[in-house]
Every structure is written in structure tokens, then in C-alpha cells.
Amino acid sequence: MTPDRLDATFAALADPTRRAILARLASGEASVTELAEPFAMSQPAISKHLKVLERAGLISTGSDAQRRPRRLEAEPLAEANQWLERYRQFWEASYLRLDDLLDELKLAKKAPSRKKRGDPRP
Amino acid sequence: MNFADTFKISTPTDREIRIARVFDAPRELIFDAFTRPELLKRWLSGPPGWSFVVCEVDLRVGGAYRFVWRGPDGAEMGMGGIHREIDRPERVVNTQKYDQDWTGGEAEGTLLLFEQDGKTLSTNTVRYLSKEARDGALASGMDQGMIAGYDRLEALLPALQVEGTA
Numbered sequence: 069m070t071p072d073r074l075d076a077t078f079a080a081l082a083d084p085t086r087r088a089i090l091a092r093l094a095s096g097e098a099s100v101t102e103l104a105e106p107f108a109m110s111q112p113a114i115s116k117h118l119k120v121l122e123r124a125g126l127i128s129t130g131s132d133a134q135r136r137p138r139r140l141e142a143e144p145l146a147e148a149n150q151w152l153e154r155y156r157q158f159w160e161a162s163y164l165r166l167d168d169l170l171d172e173l174k175l176a177k178k179a180p181s182r183k184k185r186g187d188p189r190p
Numbered sequence: 191m192n193f194a195d196t197f198k199i200s201t202p203t204d205r206e207i208r209i210a211r212v213f214d215a216p217r218e219l220i221f222d223a224f225t226r227p228e229l230l231k232r233w234l235s236g237p238p239g240w241s242f243v244v245c246e247v248d249l250r251v252g253g254a255y256r257f258v259w260r261g262p263d264g265a266e267m268g269m270g271g272i273h274r275e276i277d278r279p280e281r282v283v284n285t286q287k288y289d290q291d292w293t294g295g296e297a298e299g300t301l302l303l304f305e306q307d308g309k310t311l312s313t314n315t316v317r318y319l320s321k322e323a324r325d326g327a328l329a330s331g332m333d334q335g336m337i338a339g340y341d342r343l344e345a346l347l348p349a350l351q352v353e354g355t356a
Contacts, residue, residue, distance in 0.1 A: 166223055
């Protein structure tokens with residue numbers, strides 16, 4: 069996944085209305101009118117949000133020329149989730165290394181002959 | 191008990207991101223591991239294949255710190271800031287800014303260490319100084335902003351499972 073596409077995905081997800089639209093589309097495709105209904109928003113305002121989502125590749129427009137239903141595209145979200153999972157793994161891996169280091173420091177502290185720990189701050 | 195299970199990422203407010211973790215060690219050791227370059231190099235070395243090329247910490251109020259990592263393809267990533275508060279062994283407050291400005295602006299980081307029965311809860315909180323900076327971080331697709339995105343994505347995922355299997 070390219071950084072640009074990630075940018076677009078997360079920028080799109082940073083807005084509560086757009087997240088609500090995605091959640092709605094997760095239960096099936098819907099027209100702009102249907103999507104605007106639960107929100108106290110004009111259709112042009114909703115259309116603006118839909119444009120952001122479409123540019124991010126998170127939704128697409130169906131072939132019915134009359135209704136122009138929007139539907140969810142699950143793949144970019146799955147890719148974004150994968151990226152985040154790697155980030156989480158980065159911190160988990162770092163902290164596991166820190167666990168090992170702390171074990172080593174505890175042992176060094178217990179050994180009275182090696183007065184390395186507990187020095188005053190430089 | 192497996193301490194890795196205590197790892198938790200959260201967004202306590204709309205401007206904050208927090209990483210919490212319990213370590214099986216007194217907090218003095220963890221404070222040192224977070225603030226002494228020779229110890230930081232041992233664990234904050236980055237993803238596989240990455241390593242520190244600069245790791246400098248002037249642990250005084252007003253003192254600077256500077257980290258630069260280099261990846262296997264020669265790419266470098268740098269960040270740094272100024273220490274605002276130092277209260278060994280329980281608290282460090284500093285400013286944080288990435289060279290590439292992925293976060294959209296300077297943020298403030300607070301490390302807090304609570305010790306109980308020889309174990310220490312570490313919380314690492316990044317607070318963005320403005321909504322714009324926070325939103326920039328969210329839009330960046332890099333750095334800590336990703337975590338805020340993660341919470342939001344996680345909230346969406348149950349609904350998305352249905353679509354994913356279709």
C-alpha cells in the first residue's frame with residue numbers, strides 16, 4: 069500500500085460523518101438520498117463526504133444510473149488495518165526487547181561488586 | 191503472568207494518544223532505559239533492519255534530545271525535541287517533532303511511571319497542541335497518529351466483517 073493511499077484512507081476516516089457513512093454501507097449499498105436521511109445534512113454536504121470516501125477508494129458507485137448506489141470497498145480498509153497492525157507490532161517488539169534489557173539491569177543491580185547502577189545523574 | 195498482555199493503546203481525549211505497558215521491574219530502571227542513550231540503543235532500535243545513527247539525550251530541563259534511525263535501504267528517519275519537566279524516577283515531559291513533519295506539528299509527550307510491588311506501569315502519552323496538528327497526524331498515515339486511526343478503525347471493524355466476507 070502506498071503512503072498516498074494510506075494518507076487518503078486515514079484522512080477519510082478522521083471524520084465522524086464519514087465513519088458513520090461507512091458503517092451504514094457495511095450493511096449494504098445505498099443511494100445518496102438514503103445516506104443523507106439519518107444525518108441533519110443537505111445532500112450536497114453528504115455528496116462532498118462521499119467524494120472524499122470515493123477518492124480514498126473506500127466506496128464505489130454502482131451501475132444503476134438512476135439510483136447511483138454507493139457501496140463499500142473493503143480492501144483499502146483491510147490494508148490500512150494491516151499497516152496499523154505492523155505499527156502495533158513495532159511497539160510490542162520494542163517493549164519485549166526492553167523486557168530483556170530490564171532483566172539484565174535487575175541482575176546487574178543485584179550484584180553488589182559491580183557498582184554500576186544507581187549512579188547520580190550526570 | 192505474561193506482561194506483554196498488558197500492552198494497550200488508547201485515545202483518552204481527542205488530542206491524545208496513550209501507550210500503556212506494565213514492566214516487571216522497578217521504575218528507576220525503566221526511567222533509565224527511556225532516558226540514557228546507551229540503554230535506548232538497546233531496545234528502541236526500530237523495525238527489523240533499522241538501527242540508531244544518532245541517539246543523544248541532554249537530560250536537563252531545556253536540554254535537547256535527538257534520535258535518527260537508518261533503514262536497510264539507507265532511508266533515515268529523525269525526530270527530537272526539548273525536555274520540559276524531569277522528575278526522576280516518575281515523570282518526563284518533552285516536546286516531540288519529526289523531521290518529515292508527519293505529525294503536522296509539534297506535540298508534547300509525557301512519560302509517567304507508577305511502581306507497585308516491584309512492577310511498573312508505564313504510560314506514554316502524546317498530546318497534540320492543536321486540533322490541526324492532531325488531524326495532520328491522523329491524515330499522515332505515519333507515526334503515532336496511526337494509533338488514533340487504529341481505535342477508530344477497530345470500532346468500525348465489526349461492521350466491516352460482514353462486508354469483507356461477502
